[in-house]
Amino acid sequence: MQSSEIYTFARWYQTNVTSSKLASVLANSANTIKVNLRNGIEVVKKQQLESIISTISQFNLNELNDSHRKLIKNIGLESIILEGAKSNFSMLFSPSMDNNHIINELTFYSNELNTAHSKITPLTTSLPYILSDDYLLPSSIPDGKYLMRLTFQEQASIDNLVNLKEWSKAWHTIARGFSMANDQSPEDFEIISVDKGSVIIDLALTLETITLINDTLSSFAELAINLTELYIALKSAKLLKHVVTVELYEKVVKEAESNLTEKEINIVEKVVDNLEQNGKIKNKQSRNELTSAIREIVRFNDKGGDIKCISNTKKPKEQDVIIESLNESFIKLKNKSEIKLLEKPEQDKSK
Structure with a gap:
């Protein structure tokens, strides 16, 4: 803090x-x-x-x-x-x-x-x-931009340089994909401040980017229910670790993971299709980059990372609607009960 x-x-x-x-x-x-x-x-x-x-x-x-x-x-x-x-x-x-x-x-x-x-x-x-103002006053948000706070925690934590490299690459992919979809550049994802503990990074994003991320998370959350059976299959496969041979265990788990990954890719493709059909994507040539960005932001969520928009501009009333919508979309994705129950820490113990 x-x-x-x-x-x-x-x-x-x-x-x-x-x-x-x-x-x-x-x-x-x-x-x-x-x-x-x-x-x-x-x-x-x-x-x-x-x-x-x-x-x-x-x-x-x-x-x-x-x-x-x-x-x-x-x-x-x-x-x-x-x-x-x-x-x-x-x-x-x-x-x-x-x-x-x-x-x-x-x-x-x-x-x-x-x-x-x-x-x-x-x-x-x-x-x-x-203390001086440098330590007291929150970082100013550029006009026309909104504050998004990223918290790197749980399996998405940054404890060393290897973690830093991994999640820096992931968020560069996210920034590149969403920016290109709006005919903007990754540099528009401005870093406002960084805090320690659970590493926290505050970003300043444009309204268009915030809206696109919101629409993306909302759409993915609606479709994520289709992953439930595959999560169950993967969890069941990992329970076989001490029951079958190592070779058979690795084969079953690999197949379950492959099926899950394939389904996730299909869902991301559907999300992009929905965004295109609803006129949410300005740059039609950015489909591949946006697809990669969505997969990374979903992985960030699955690993325990947190995203939250914070009211911190000169237009609180206009911002409230946008902020509440994005925060609700991320919570909706994170709290999908059918998936959340399957993503408990015990799943990792069987690895």
Whole structure:
């Protein structure tokens, strides 16, 4: 995690959470419910819930990246601030919930927010006092471009120069394919920043590229269900390792892998066909490069790599729709239940 992310989180918290006075809203709701326990309490509860939901709905969660979200979870505020907050409060205010429990929970949440405020707010002044702007401010995104964050983790991690060479080559293939399809150059995949831990690379991409990647992932996710039987066949083949001879085991596994690879290639071809038919590809001569790019981005996903778009431009409203669509497409691909269940670590143990 970079110092700039801690600083931008502190500023986000101050702008969104502190300025909303959510802690006071929750405390006032608890007090209002307490003094009206014998006087039309259900109507009062409904009004208080609406007030709370209205307050947390103002938070711009698209400005948060994974590091920011980890910070929120570390301080125990995810159920109050993040996407599940509305559902959490709705459940808390359900008719079956004891009113005293509601009062206690609201009071607890209010106290937690006050504690967080006392710890986080000073960072907005102390960090600028200690560090220069180079360490505090996020890298600027060129006009007309959007931020895409790549996280190299799990089997897609970069732990040494061999890994670096492999994934650099893969992402060059991805950049080349998607750029050529839009009549652009691979250099349009600009590196904004690099972080360590799980290696994280922030890229600035054009709207056309973001849209094409989104359409590609969405289309592939829809067709990926057709790989389920072949994943099952491959997994079953690997279970034979200590049951049959080495020669037969290697033959069966090789055949299963070959069938899976062939099917994946066919699906990628269908994805490219769909993109062409829908007028998504500007350069018709880029089919081979785009096909290779799609295979690499799918492999990155299969190996555990992560892609996420982050709101970080001067046009948040325009960007929100694009960002949410791409993030949902990647999650949809990653969480295809039939495939995800077959891609567990135990599969590797049988190798």
